[in-house]
Amino acid sequence: MSSFQEVKRPRILFVAMHHSVHTARWIESLREFDFDLHLYAVDPTPAHANIRGVTLHVPTPMYPAPPKQELSRRQRVARLFRQAVANPNEAFRVIRAKVADTVARHSRSPSPPPSTEDKRVREVPFTGIDPMAMVRLGRSDESNEAIMALHGPDMLARVIAEVQPDLIHSLEFQHNAYLVLAARDLMHARSPSCSFPRWLATNWGSDIYHFGRDEAHARQIRRVCEAIDLYSCECRRDLALGRSFGYRGPELPVLANSGGIDVDAAQRLRDQAPPSQRKLIMVKGYDHFAGRAMVSLAVLERFADRLKDYEIVMFSVGARPRARALELKAAGVLNIRVIDIATHDEILECFGRARAYLAISISDGISTSVLEAMLMGAFPIQTNTSCCEEWFVQGETGFAVAPDDFEVICAQFERALTDDTLVDKAAIRNLEIIRSRLDQSVMTPAIRDFYRQALGVPLRRDGSETR
Structure with a gap:
């Protein structure tokens, strides 16, 4: 080597x-x-x-x-089925790699x-x-x-x-x-x-x-x-x-794991109409150890009569929420679109056309999706088991709700759905928050200093590197 x-x-x-x-x-x-x-x-x-x-x-x-053997589509499917029966973990790996x-x-x-x-x-x-x-x-x-x-x-x-x-x-x-x-x-x-x-x-x-x-x-x-x-x-x-848990080292700057955002470029993907005039709701579809998208669907179903003119967009969708969403769409209860594959710009465009964003989970970090909702003007409703309260002005720029209090979640969603002044003012303030904390012009020097500290490079008081 x-x-x-x-x-x-x-x-x-x-x-x-x-x-x-x-x-x-x-x-x-x-x-x-x-x-x-x-x-x-x-x-x-x-x-x-x-x-x-x-x-x-x-x-x-x-x-x-060994040289690859050319197989027909039917033969490849049959081989994958045999692998799944013999070794489910390996079959899962192959499917995951192909999807990626x-x-x-x-x-x-x-x-x-x-x-x-x-x-x-x-x-x-x-x-x-x-x-x-x-x-x-x-x-x-x-x-x-x-x-x-x-x-x-x-x-x-x-x-x-x-x-x-x-x-x-x-x-x-x-x-x-x-x-x-x-x-x-x-x-x-x-x-x-x-x-x-x-x-x-x-x-x-x-x-x-x-x-x-x-x-x-x-x-x-x-x-x-x-x-x-x-x-x-x-x-x-x-x-x-x-x-x-035992960490005894120095305190590094607290930075969003998503890195910096080109705020001006993202704003070009945003509908210029105020959020109160938007007819789209964004919903996170996670359904796993932490995600509770089935609760989100239950909230939406309660307000189905008021959502007749809205499009519901679900992304990062688990199997159960996906099946339920398609059932509700087929029954004419909700106009739901499930996004299986999309680029980052396409997701931002959806946020930029959304009045509100709903995400229910029992655990999370800050959640990049919450930051993207704030960036694009969608009023965020996120469970307080994430770190969203470190970014929200509670009750003004977003709602942090308990994951196990269904009635409170419904009440806060109803307010976001009906209070035009709330969502329009929140969009202005949230953009200011994101620009001041997450724009590349802010994050780039913060990440530079982050790695200088991590690498043990001493800094002067003004943040410049000592030689």
């Missing part, structure tokens, strides 16, 4: 969901800085189309694959398509299964030994040893921070005197707030918080939780 010793720029190795738009947007915010960026592929899924400006480390088998690839190919990027110069791919050869690599990482496909061995902690440890980063930055806990922790354990077991790189762990969404209540996860979260040098999160609530 080649050496990177001649590179003088600060070197950062990201361990993150390389197929996530959030990872792509965060890395995009670093493009103007003079960093040597690397990204470890944590599973076989193709990288997001907007991942640029990094060296992507993709673990690959050392031995050549389809999304990437059909997504429009506001920036030029990535070139070989923008995204350098390094294939990391794999020669066999290391028993020490077979550890639980909290991932859905952890029972697949081939994936675990190829993308697990043993391979990550090899990449860390080769790249020798100045900083490891893991984005999200349950998959990526756990993976870094396991790689760190392996490296220390093999060489107790080895020096592990400086490690920054970023909390995403429900990583601590929800999973910290589970005994097994709580143990892992505590181990991570005690091992890391730096911890970052997007709300004050989670900073306090990180401290409670």
